[in-house]
Amino acid sequence: MLTTIPLTPALIRGALELEPTAHGLLPHRLPAAARAQNTDPQLAMAESQPSGVRLALRTAATVVELDTLPTKRLYPGAPQRPDGVYDLLVDGELTARGTVPGGRTLVIDLATGRGEARPGAEPGTLRFDGLDAREKDVEIWLPHQETTELVALRADAPVEPLPARGHRVWVHHGSSVSHGSDAAGPSTTWPARAAALGGVDLVNLGFGGSALLDPFTARALRDTPADLLSLKFGINLVNADLMRLRALGPALHGFLDTVREGHPETPLLVVSALYCRIHEDTPGPAAFDTSALGEGRLSFVATGDPAEVPAGRLTLRTVREEMARVVASRTASDPHLYYLDGTELYGAEDYAARPLPDELHPDPETHLRIAERFAAKAFGTTGAFAARA
Structure with a gap:
């Protein structure tokens, strides 16, 4: 049986700010003060794409699910990008990858760089199962080039924030x-x-x-x-x-x-x-x-x-x-x-x-x-x- 785990800042690393949204949390890689001074749509898009942002957990769970609401990019006239990739690391080793289809769409004009946001479907679910039933470090790295709102986290065992290891x-x-x-x-x-x-x-x-x-x-x-x-x-x-x-x-x-x-x-x-x-x-x-x-x-x-x-x-x-x-x-x-x-x-x-x-x-x-x-x-x-x- 899966239990819903509160998405607290202690579980999320690599973001400078977490913005509450109607669905959950939107990781940002620039703080609000910087975003307020920016007028470039390219940078606004880039900083909201969670490169390096990951959920960092300590758990014995064998199943972990994450609900997210992605924003896909669409460039009319250019080859389309695949869905963003999520990486699962267990004890530091890349163990599995997944995607979340659907979501919102940002249609970007190649000539101007301006984007038009289009509403999309409900949040989708990323599921990783078959994990070892032992205490382990679990990291879910979010797609580095796809804006991703975090909606809900579930697991079949208790979850704690990954302890500080003294790393620089x-x-x-x-x-x-x-x-x-x-x-x-x-x-x-x-x-x-x-x-x-x-x-x-x-x-x-x-x-x-x-x-x-x-x-x-x-x-x-x-x-x-x-x-x-x-x-x-x-x-x-x-x-x-x-x-x-x-x-x-x-x-x-x-x-x-x-x-x-x-x-x-x-x-x-x-x-x-x-x-x-x-x-x-x-x-x-x-x-x-x-x-x-x-x-x-x-x-x-x-x-x-x-x-x-x-x-x-x-x-x-x-x-x-x-x-x-x-x-x-x-x-x-x-x-x-x-x-x-x-x-x-x-x-x-x-x-x-x-x-x-x-x-x-x-x-x-x-x-x-x-x-x-x-x-x-x-x-x-x-x-x-x-x-x-």
Whole structure:
């Protein structure tokens, strides 16, 4: 017999805020104060998608059910995305995956990025059964790219919040690759996998299309408890064609200053963009490749003019150079600040062997490879996040 378990904040990890709704709880990865200052529908959608958010339980249950109300994305004229994936981890091991069909729909205009919300069906049920009848750690990772309201939790044995294990908390901010675009599941995005390899608890503030040096994001990072911090910038600054070189350095300095107000001595790793062929030497903005759409594929192209780079238009090469310069200028007064060139995680040779399928996002296997490299560089004995006495 299943018993309903109250969905309390103690059972949910990885969210900065839980908003009560008519159905239950909606996890957010930006607090209300930040959301109130945002006018970008892309970021509003991305922060409500619970990448890295999971239910963390200690239980002897053999059956666990979770009712959720998902919001699916629909892009008219583009290939449709599959239902979001939920990952079940038992004692840290990926044991099963599931989906919840139906729910609401957000119809997104490819030209403007604006979305129209359409009401949908009643909440659906995710069921995991056949679990061992012993006390165990159970985590249900929510879909990393599907807005998910938590409605009800049931189990056939008592449930307690997963006890604190003394793990360090790693807060990471980045773009769609950090968000988890095209990863196989929420526990195998590169930050989630790197956190598992590093033995830390992840708070993932990777926002698809939205690693844009927004001051309200910096304040959210400032105010979020963290033992380790990383910031990954570059691709969105270029593919959104957001700013020119003159603005980049001061904006990055300001972002770092704000984060340091709340974390003056926390190890802070600044990471530049992975290799991305279309934007290495060509500015943004990025656009959908219409010829690929005509073939039923999703792909991107760079539409800027390389001749304008000397005048300050950004490419990934110029952004990496400026980020490295800014970090180097601060390290004398900030010995806990570090820099990692993103091409050490995925470079030109990697692209030649395993190209980005849509020219922006890595495939599932590449997410895992990036995670392994990040873990080795960041959590290794000489890395920024190495455990020190």
